[in-house]
Amino acid sequence: MAMACCKNDTKLMRMAAKEAQNGIRKGFGGPFGAVVAKGGIVIAKASNEVLRTNDPTMHAEINAIRKASKKLHTFDLAGCVLYSSCMPCPMCLAAIKWANIKTVYYGATAKDADEIGFRDEIFYGELSIDKIQNLELIQCEREVCLEPFVTWAAKSDKIGY
Numbered sequence: 001m002a003m004a005c006c007k008n009d010t011k012l013m014r015m016a017a018k019e020a021q022n023g024i025r026k027g028f029g030g031p032f033g034a035v036v037a038k039g040g041i042v043i044a045k046a047s048n049e050v051l052r053t054n055d056p057t058m059h060a061e062i063n064a065i066r067k068a069s070k071k072l073h074t075f076d077l078a079g080c081v082l083y084s085s086c087m088p089c090p091m092c093l094a095a096i097k098w099a100n101i102k103t104v105y106y107g108a109t110a111k112d113a114d115e116i117g118f119r120d121e122i123f124y125g126e127l128s129i130d131k132i133q134n135l136e137l138i139q140c141e142r143e144v145c146l147e148p149f150v151t152w153a154a155k156s157d158k159i160g161y
Contacts, residue, residue, distance in 0.1 A: 005140040008040045009105055012083040013141035015045060017107060019060065020085045020148035023047025024155065030118065031148035034060035035083040036068035036101075043080060044068035051159055060084065061092035065099050076100050085145040086113055087137070089120050090127050096135065103136045107145020116153045117160050 005013060012035050019033025029048030036044045046063030050056055061084050069075050078100040082088075086108040088096060096104060110120035152158060 005105065009083070009140055012037055012042070013085075013105055013107055014144055015042070016060075016083045016085045017141070017145045017148060019045050019047045020145070021151060023049065023060070024148060024151050026052075028052040029058065030161070031085070031116070031152040032060040033085045033148070034064035036064045036077065036080050037083065038080045043071055050161055056161070057091065059089065059092050061088050062095050065095055065101075069099070078102070081105065085148060086110075087120070087139075090123050093135070102134060103138065105138050105140045107139070107141045108149055109139070109142070112146060112149055116149050
C-alpha cells in the first residue's frame with residue numbers, strides 16, 4: 001500500500017537505500033539495505049551481505065535485526081520499526097515477525113526485484129503474503145529505493161543469486 005512518509009520516515013528510508021548502494025559498491029551483495037529504529041532513533045543499519053559471506057540468509061533486514069538485537073541486548077524488538085529498501089522476502093518477513101516488529105516501511109516492490117533477476121516473486125507465489133497477521137507493511141520512497149536497483153542492473157560483474 002503506497003502512502004506518504006513523514007519527514008523522519010523519509011530520512012530513514014533514504015538511509016536504507018544508501019546502505020544498499022554502499023553494499024553494492026563494496027561487493028557485499030544485492031541492492032538491499034535496511035534500518036531498525038526505535039522512537040525515530042536509528043538502532044542498526046545494514047546491507048545485504050550474501051556475496052561477501054556466501055550465506056544466503058545474510059539479507060539486509062536480517063542483518064539489521066541481528067545488529068539491533070545485539071545492541072539492545074534482546075531478541076524482542078517490539079516498539080522498533082524496520083525500514084527496508086525493498087519489500088522483505090518471505091524469509092525476512094518471518095524474521096521480522098519473530099523479532100516482534102509490527103511496522104515495516106519498504107521502497108521497491110518484489111516485482112521490482114524480480115525484474116532485475118531476483119526470485120522474490122517466485123517465493124511470494126508459493127506463499128500467501130495476504131495471510132500475514134499483525135504486521136503493517138507501508139510502501140514509501142519507492143523511487144529513491146529503486147536507485148540501488150539501477151546500480152545493480154548496470155553492474156557488469158554482478159553475481160546472480
